[in-house]
Amino acid sequence: MYAGALRDNAVERYAMFLTSLELTADVNECRLALTRAREHGLDVHKVAVVTAERTIDRAFELLPQMKGPLPSVIALQATPSDVELLLLRSIEWTTFEDGTHDTALEQATVILRYFLGAGRVSLAKNLVEMLPRELASIDQPEERATEYLHYRQFFAIWDSLDRVVECQSLKVSIMNRDTRAAWLSDYTGLIDHAYDAVVKLLTSDWMMPDETGDRHSYELTRVRQIYVPELILRLHVMLYASREYVPENLKRALELANIVADSRYKLYDDFLHLDGRRLGEYLDAVRRATIAGLEGGGSDPFKIILS
Known part of the structure; x- marks a missing residue:
């Protein structure tokens, strides 16, 4: 019903709706909400990419910039904040469909650099564990594939x-x-x-x-x-x-x-x-x-x- 009422820029608007879910929906509910975009004639891959991009942008607006003193990784890790969890879960949108795995790999490397640069080793590890195995077989662009290999190593x-x-x-x-x-x-x-x-x-x-x-x-x-x-x-x-x-x-x-x-x-x-x-x-x-x-x-x- 929501998608059917959309007019211009339907993908962007549906993506905004999905972005608004933030942490209120679990992974299965997010998958279902994305699938419903197809039922209303929308390009699911485009919706997934835009939703992930908007979610990542939102998280980075709220998170501290990765600069200044290097963090300690031997100190006890703090409980993840809601914004950190939002950034972590943003990757879900582009992992549901094979057609968005290239984008998932690109976004994953960005998020991993942030978490590791902030000393958030556990969150970075959680992200790697969330990613589909198929991402490891993506070999282009070579620089990105190598970076992902280095994270897994x-x-x-x-x-x-x-x-x-x-x-x-x-x-x-x-x-x-x-x-x-x-x-x-x-x-x-x-x-x-x-x-x-x-x-x-x-x-x-x-x-x-x-x-x-x-x-x-x-x-x-x-x-x-x-x-x-x-x-x-x-x-x-x-x-x-x-x-x-x-x-x-x-x-x-x-x-x-x-x-x-x-x-x-x-x-x-x-x-x-x-x-x-x-x-x-x-x-x-x-x-x-x-x-x-x-x-x-x-x-x-x-x-x-x-x-």
Whole structure:
């Protein structure tokens, strides 16, 4: 009835109606409301795209701009605000139909840059989990497809680091031989997997901005400045903490410093933001690992690396 009463600019007006639903309708109700546009002769794909665009624009009008001090991602995450949830759910409109998946991918990368740049890791992860699997098969434009691949790579690593921490917490003081062997096997395997994945990310062009200096490049730079140091520090701490059970991981922790120092990967630059995890913090962690390497006797700080 509503759509039937529309005259000029029917797509825009129906999209405005859908936009007004905001958080009052769940995902199934939104899908149904969009489907009804087809029943009244409207182009559902156009309606979906316009609705998503209007919702995203509305959310960004209300959200703080992504600038200023870098956020902490190790602090307890605040409960999502209604505006953040509105931005998160805006992606639903372009995920219902295959014909709007290209637009969904474009919009998803914009939203992911915002959430990660604001330190809202959980919301960004929720968004990735909401997206259809088919988006991963979109390969054009290449820059956007690569950026989306990098997001999925990042969250796989984030989860792998969390699994190491969870496994470490399962260690208890009293274990029989078989239980301890099984735990150590799991623990070592999870560490190895996380180590390989993080090093692969660090030695690639993960989220590397181009030289244009535009907004997109600024946002990618901000994401790198937040998460590259965080991943390096988390990996170092993971290796250092496991040295009691996997002694060779102390050597790997010190070898990681060589990767950080390698100018090919430009990791050093990501530590230099005044509000981020500074290089001094990492170097202090490396110093403690070096001291730990001397605990077995001797005075050669390079012995652990050369062994």
